[in-house]
Amino acid sequence: MSATRVTIASRIFPPEPGAAAYRLGSLARRLARHGAEVEVLTTTPPRGVPEGWGADGIRLRRWPVLRDRGGNVRGYLQYASFDVPLLARLLLSRRPDVVVVEPPPTTGAVVRIVGALRRVPYAYYAGDISSTAAAGIGVPRPVVVALRALERWAMRGAAVVLTVSTGVADDVRQLVGAGHRVVVVGTGVDTDTFRPLPHDGSTPTFVYAGTMSELQGAEVFVRAFGQIAAERPDARLRMYGQGVQTGRLNQLADAVAPGQVSFPGRVPGEVIAAELSRASAGLASLRPGMGYDYAYPTKMFAVTACGTPVIYAGPGPGHELVRAHGLGWACTWSPDEVAEAMRAALRRTTSSEESDRLAAWTRASASQDSVADKAATAVLGAAAARGVNAPTGEDWTGSRPPRPSA
Incomplete structure (x- = not known):
């Protein structure tokens, strides 16, 4: 039985800090631990952040991108500098069994196009709703309307949408309508990195x-x-x-x-x-x-x-x-x-x-391990639904620590 091939497409990934990076890093390691072949299509880290990150079974493929003055991939040109090459990278790489994509919706749209051309399912990992965020910070209404339409289209093509809370899940269902698979995986932190460290006093x-x-x-x-x-x-x-x-x-x-x-x-x-x-x-x-x-x-x-x-x-x-x-x-x-x-x-x-x-x-209650476990189960389930055997390993139905819920 061949291993499930999973591709993660994201503009942010460890060692670059950030909630999205941490949860995708944990997901990649969890998938690899269960025998999947994981390839990550991401960016070169910003200046000052070392590139040293990896794990057995994970192949990192980085690409230089435009960043704003703060070192973020945020803005139309910055997104395009990742999304346009990503189209070719996905088309020319070995065909995966399933793709995991992180916002922005422009990246989700690229993955949907490639998924349709190569007949590959994908999971959309919605840490938030970009159009809701844009409306909240006062982006002009025509831009919000266009962004919401693109985000809806990107999510509707997904085999499964992963969300970090029931609140985000409700927003997703309102956006895409009934009949789409939405899985709440929760939110958490990497407790291997964030833990009490020795010190001389507070x-x-x-x-x-x-x-x-x-x-x-x-x-x-x-x-x-x-x-x-x-x-x-x-x-x-x-x-x-x-x-x-x-x-x-x-x-x-x-x-x-x-x-x-x-x-x-x-x-x-x-x-x-x-x-x-x-x-x-x-x-x-x-x-x-x-x-x-x-x-x-x-x-x-x-x-x-x-x-x-x-x-x-x-x-x-x-x-x-x-x-x-x-x-x-x-x-x-x-x-x-x-x-x-x-x-x-x-x-x-x-x-x-x-x-x-x-x-x-x-x-x-808030460990990234339990979150990554649920996310990996959903991703492998999307691959299995297309006739790909999910890798075996730990019991995926085993007990998990409680997670906070909205």
């Missing part, structure tokens, strides 16, 4: 790690820290990552807390894990009213996986999760409320027992 530091765009609304932390900086000259705020608002946040930080806020940019996950392990608290946010109130910011799980409490600012299930499981402080998207949570974090020392509890909860 520091009066707050750590934000992730995208800085309109949807996240990370400015709430900079404004809140402006209050803390005046009270605690020894306190520091570290903002890891990139995004369209990075420049604006730099200017704001210089105005409200000069010298106490740093923007190290993109760094490997291991560096962030070390910083989180000794921080007073990690930070996660979701700006209300942007069409994403149902989302889980994955960065909150990266914080708790390192045994550190999280300050969550915003609406949705993440807010309720922090309160229900004692993961830190949940507040509205308000600088005053966030500042009060920061003061509470600085007053409290996280014990080793509490750190262990937070890390254990994350491994049991």
Whole structure:
């Protein structure tokens, strides 16, 4: 019996940091662990990010692309620099049994075209709904309408659509209509990378790690820290990552807390894990009213996986999760409320027992392993539906740790 051949097509993949990269990396490893031949068609990492990533059974094929000033593949020209070569790469490569594609919808459209030409099924991994995000940040309506039509077309051709939450799944069903297979695989964090690391003691530091765009609304932390900086000259705020608002946040930080806020940019996950392990608290946010109130910011799980409490600012299930499981402080998207949570974090020392509890909860409830398991099952099921035998290995129906649900 030949192994199932799986191709993953994505503009972002490890070692480049990001929620999409982490979940696709975990999926690739999970598929390879079960005997699949995995080929990844992706991009060369941005400057400063090492290329060293791999695993047995996974072949990485990278392609140089245009990136914006922040190092992101975001924007029409940047997407085209990946999507146009991808068309040829998919057509000229060995025919896979199934393809996994990550947004944007333009990439999904390319995969649908190639899938039709080569008679290959594909799975669309919807970490979010691009047209909903575009509407939330104020993109002109004609652009949103066109994007929504393209996204609908890309998803309707998929053998299965994988989603990170029931909220995203509901949005997908509303977009594509009834009769399409949608599987909620959940969301989680790589607990092999994000884990408690040894340190000499906690520091009066707050750590934000992730995208800085309109949807996240990370400015709430900079404004809140402006209050803390005046009270605690020894306190520091570290903002890891990139995004369209990075420049604006730099200017704001210089105005409200000069010298106490740093923007190290993109760094490997291991560096962030070390910083989180000794921080007073990690930070996660979701700006209300942007069409994403149902989302889980994955960065909150990266914080708790390192045994550190999280300050969550915003609406949705993440807010309720922090309160229900004692993961830190949940507040509205308000600088005053966030500042009060920061003061509470600085007053409290996280014990080793509490750190262990937070890390254990994350491994049991929000580990990327369980997410990758469900995603791999769905992907191999799409291949099997076309007459391809799924590889054997562990029992795919075995028990799995619980996952958070919206």
